[in-house]
Amino acid sequence: MDASKNLAEHGSADPNRRRELLAGLKPSRSTALITLVTAASVLLALALSLGLIAWTGGSAWESVKALYTGSMASKAAWSSTLLYVAPLLLVAIGSCVSMRGGVFNIGQEGQVLIGALAGSWVALRLALPGMSLMIATLVAATVAGALWAGLSSLMYRLRGVNIVVSTLLMTFIAIQVVGFAVSKDWWLQASRIGDSVVESQSNQLPADAQVGSFGEYPNIQINGGLIIAVLLAIGIAVLVSRSRWGLQLKMMGLSPIAAKHAGVKTGRLSAVALGISGATAGLAGAILVTSPVSTNRLQPGVSNGIGWDGLLIVLVARFNPLVAIPVALLFGVLRAGGGFLASTGVPSSLVDVMKALLVLAFVVPPAVVQLAQQRRKRVKTPRTKTPVIKNPTPEGAVA
Amino acid sequence: MTSADDLSTILSSGMRLTAPLAFAACGEYLAHRAGAINISVEGMMLGAAFGSVAAASVTGSATTGLVAGALVGLLIAMIHGNLVHRAHINTFVVGLVLNALVLGLTTFLIAINTFASHQVSKIEIPLLSDLPLIGEALFTGRWPMYLLLLFIPLTWWLVERSRWGLELRAVGEDPIAADLTGIEVNKRRRQALMWCGLLAGLGGAYLAVGEVGSFNQNMTDGRGYIVIAAVIFGGWRLGRTILGCILFGLADAMRLALPAMGLTLDSNLLIATPYLLAILVMLMFASSKREPRSLGQPFQRTI
Secondary structure, three states, X not given: OHHHHHHHHHHHHOHHHHHHHHHHHOOOHHHHHHHHHHHHHHHHHHHHHHHHHHHOOOOHHHHHHHHHHHHOOXXXXXXXXXXXXXXXXXXXXXXXXXXXXOOOOOOHHHHHHHHHHHHHHHXXXXXXXXXXXXXXXXXXXXXXXXHHHHHHHHHHHHHOOOHHHHHHHHHHHHHHHHHHHXXXXXXXXXXXXXXXXXXXXXXXXXXXXXXXXXXXXXOOOEEHHHHHHHHHXXXXXXXXXXXXXXXXXXXXXXXXXXXXXXXXXXXXXXXXXXXXXXXXXXXXXXXXXXXXXXXXXXXXXXXXXXXXXXXXXXXXHOOOHHHHHHHHXXXXXXXXXXXXXXXXXXXXXXXXXXXXXXXXXXXXXXXXXXXXXXXXXXXXXXOOOXXXXXXXXXXXXXX | OOHHHHHHHHHHHHHHHHHHHHHHHHHHHHHHHOOOOOOOHHHHHHHHHHHHHHHHHHHOXXXXXXXXXXXXXXXXXXXXXXXXXXXXXXXXXHHHHHHHHHHHHHXXXXXXXXXXXXXXXXXXXXXXXXXXXXXXXXXXEEHHHHHHHHHHHHHHHHHHOOHHHHHHHHHHHOHHHHHHOXXXXXXXXXXXXXXXXXXXXXXXXXXXXXXXXXOOOOOOOOHHHHHHHHHXXXXXXXXXXXXXXXXXXXXXXXXXXXXXXXXXXXXXXXXXXXXXXXXXXXXXXXXHOOOOOOOOOOOOOOO
């Protein structure tokens, strides 16, 4: 209400001013340009990936077909794709929250692992009846992920340790913590059967702890994890775009100093944002060990790059949890299809190249378009010319 | 085997594992002093390791491979520099994507190519190499290892004694003030990154054509991140950074050597040591004002 009234007032006072204000609401030319350049870059990224196959002597068409067969051709393929989508999406939506607040968490891979570790410990060591075991597993993983990320917050608050660097380093510690846990029989290593060599992995998680699926084999199976992930994505999307908290978060992301002056408790808010990011990553870890995507055992490689991929998804989705859903689906398709790629003689790591190129295609164009426009503006207006201030305002005086 | 032999083995393999880290750490140190933190140093090392093996295989000369590796590192650094310090994309975003791209690309290319093994020659300094304990570690090695004797003092001189280094440090401490005095902040940072790429490339190439002689999938395996940990561990001072590299190299060597010696020190703990130490040091010295004040902060003129 207030905003529209203001707008009307300005309009009546000065038609030029009104046009200026409205111009801010219209999608600008640069938005259209960015979209166009992005589309072109995505095509270029795809062309480069296919060109890479052709250059190395493979058949691009066969590879595309293999990607399709492995991920979407049958209902079973769809089921396996969707199994990957759930943890990817979970990591991504949490990262959306922290990135919006300008808190750069790049330790999701470690938080996923710690979540998987905590979830496995609860599932294997606590004897809870029925459904409560599964819920306890998921909750424990969520809390563990949040606490692991919280350590970085704590280090920042206590000693000013850079959050990006600490979350990154904590990832490598997490990898070793999980490796340690599954190689010690007093912690989580699989129990010895006869004289067999014990591998570095945990026992199979009990059936009660596993997240169930809807749908039987010939049909599409939808794992409970996916439903949790999609619901959370919608919930978080509403939270960040429709709540006062979300606005504060956005403010902090755009300018922490301005947010502080507006009364936002930035210290607490960034800790919460980082905690949420860690929590969803931890939950993703629990979904990984409790759903059929892994062997239902805790292994050092259980995260398998899900954390890193989740981070890439956020970059493509430009910090929007709802956009993250289709992007996570795309990354799930690439993951599931990548397994099939090897059968055509093309190494499955091509998928990783495709993913990285795709992210570049989404990240680079806006920056480059902006750069080009700045250049053009600088050429148009020589630096020596002083701008004429039409309506001197207090803001203008400050600037 | 006597314990002195064991110690000598650990020391010499520790030195060989330290060298790649030390090369890259010189570069990353210089970039940090200019305020340009870059996690793509991992990608630079990995890309260079691949490039060096490929070039050595094509030309049949390991030395050419070494040069090619350094150039691959330089190329990745220039991509990083232009995206971050010209187009102003977040440095961690660019680093993550570049690392993912290089890892995917090298894994893909090594799966469909086979390269002949080439290795640079070993030199043995007479007399000195017969010294007990440190003889083998310090005075026999692949010759590029001794390039460190050139590059460590050179990096120090560049940062602390040259006009260029003075400007770099000004950019790293206070980019706005540096800009006002006429230093081109982003240009200096791009130049710092180029030095970083060259040296990180040399480190990666040394690992591949120097020590191993071939390329394996993800062969740097997080060494780039250890390099960042070393720079932080060193408190942004070159000498301590190199000390950190030696410490982390020795930890790596112990991990490889201990099982053979029948000692049980947990290997997971040893691998985690560099990261734990870096975090501990950050906790202790983070507020010691040693960190370049604008580290990781982009610079863009507002007017």
